[in-house]
Amino acid sequence: MTARMLAPAGSLEMARAAVDEGADIIYVGPLGFSRRPYESEMSDEAIREAAAYAAARGAELRVVLNTYPTPYDFGRFVDKALGYAADGASGFIVTDVGLLRALRRELPETVLHVSIGSGISNAGDAAFYRDAGADVIILPYRWDVAEIEAVRRASDIGLETFLFETVQTGKVCPGKCIMSSYLRFRDWLEIEGSRDFHGSANRGAKECYRVCQANWDFGVPGAVPHELKLRRDARLMLDQLPAFLAAGVTCFKLSGRERPVAMIRDLVRFYRKSIDEVVAGVRDLGHHAEELAELRLRWVREKSRRVDTLMDRAASYVA
Numbered sequence: 001m002t003a004r005m006l007a008p009a010g011s012l013e014m015a016r017a018a019v020d021e022g023a024d025i026i027y028v029g030p031l032g033f034s035r036r037p038y039e040s041e042m043s044d045e046a047i048r049e050a051a052a053y054a055a056a057r058g059a060e061l062r063v064v065l066n067t068y069p070t071p072y073d074f075g076r077f078v079d080k081a082l083g084y085a086a087d088g089a090s091g092f093i094v095t096d097v098g099l100l101r102a103l104r105r106e107l108p109e110t111v112l113h114v115s116i117g118s119g120i121s122n123a124g125d126a127a128f129y130r131d132a133g134a135d136v137i138i139l140p141y142r143w144d145v146a147e148i149e150a151v152r153r154a155s156d157i158g159l160e161t162f163l164f165e166t167v168q169t170g171k172v173c174p175g176k177c178i179m180s181s182y183l184r185f186r187d188w189l190e191i192e193g194s195r196d197f198h199g200s201a202n203r204g205a206k207e208c209y210r211v212c213q214a215n216w217d218f219g220v221p222g223a224v225p226h227e228l229k230l231r232r233d234a235r236l237m238l239d240q241l242p243a244f245l246a247a248g249v250t251c252f253k254l255s256g257r258e259r260p261v262a263m264i265r266d267l268v269r270f271y272r273k274s275i276d277e278v279v280a281g282v283r284d285l286g287h288h289a290e291e292l293a294e295l296r297l298r299w300v301r302e303k304s305r306r307v308d309t310l311m312d313r314a315a316s317y318v319a
Contacts, residue, residue: 003245003252003275006062006160007268010040010257015050017265019059022272026054027062027093029257030080034064035117037310040257044083051088060090066115068096078102085110097132104133111135113160123147123154130157136251141165141234145247152248160251161244163271165237236267236296238274242283259302270295 007023009015018026028050029041042050051061063084069077081092081103091111094100095118103112113136114120114129126137136158139148151159219225241252252275256264270292274285
């Protein structure tokens with residue numbers, strides 16, 4: 001069995017920390033082309049430096065192009081990818097099927113990951129994306145072993161899963177959300193210097209404001225409103241690693257480009273040793289329970305802080 005870890009790099013400092021702690025692959029988002037706030041994206045110069053740092057230490061770099069290109073900027077997406085490949089990027093994480101096929105034609109040797117934003121629903125989707133040219137497909141973190149095994153039977157595509165678990169079932173397609181653009185539409189003229197270019201999410205705002213993770217009041221006039229979220233928060237997982245690896249998962253993804261560097265450094269270190277133990281034959285990871293509990297607490301605190309920041313920013317735009 002083999003298992004690789006894909007870690008976030010929202011900055012050059014985070015890229016270095018993730019590689020130093022044992023990430024096999026780091027992923028970066030170019031300014032305006034990925035589904036994260038601009039503070040968590042990187043300039044082309046920084047991406048080149050991160051790619052060189054990773055390569056010198058035996059790691060790889062993937063570039064996230066997971067927003068949907070319009071007919072006006074499709075060519076810009078392709079040109080960007082060609083430039084990153086020349087700078088040392090070994091692959092890309094994409095959502096749009098048209099872009100996936102174009103990159104396969106233009107870069108036949110590159111590694112193409114299907115982003116969570118593609119909304120994978122069933123095993124048949126895996127076969128579809130394999131035929132479209134994808135090498136790896138990211139599975140929803142609401143899936144269990146039986147669903148992973150079904151995908152493995154349907155296609156030989158590489159399987160990647162988040163290092164998350166959740167208590168809520170159902171389908172969520174975060175990459176297809178355009179709610180942030182309703183809150184604020186902002187251009188990227190100071191970034192790209194072009195009057196026809198707009199950033200994410202998805203192509204109409206500079207950032208995702210985590211609308212789905214805010215508290216909403218639902219009700220009728222005169223009645224006490226019912227507070228709820230559009231989706232429940234996931235939490236860091238551990239116990240599923242042995243079964244997922246046995247079912248055919250070969251890559252485990254940690255998200256968090258917008259998290260503090262120290263948080264990502266500690267998480268990469270924790271999951272590196274845990275994954276290595278499973279590959280070596282360990283099936284019970286209970287001895288990591290105390291450390292996992294502390295990391296989960298830190299993760300929730302940082303996530304809540306970030307959501308509050310983004311929602312306050314969105315509110316200021318409306319005002």
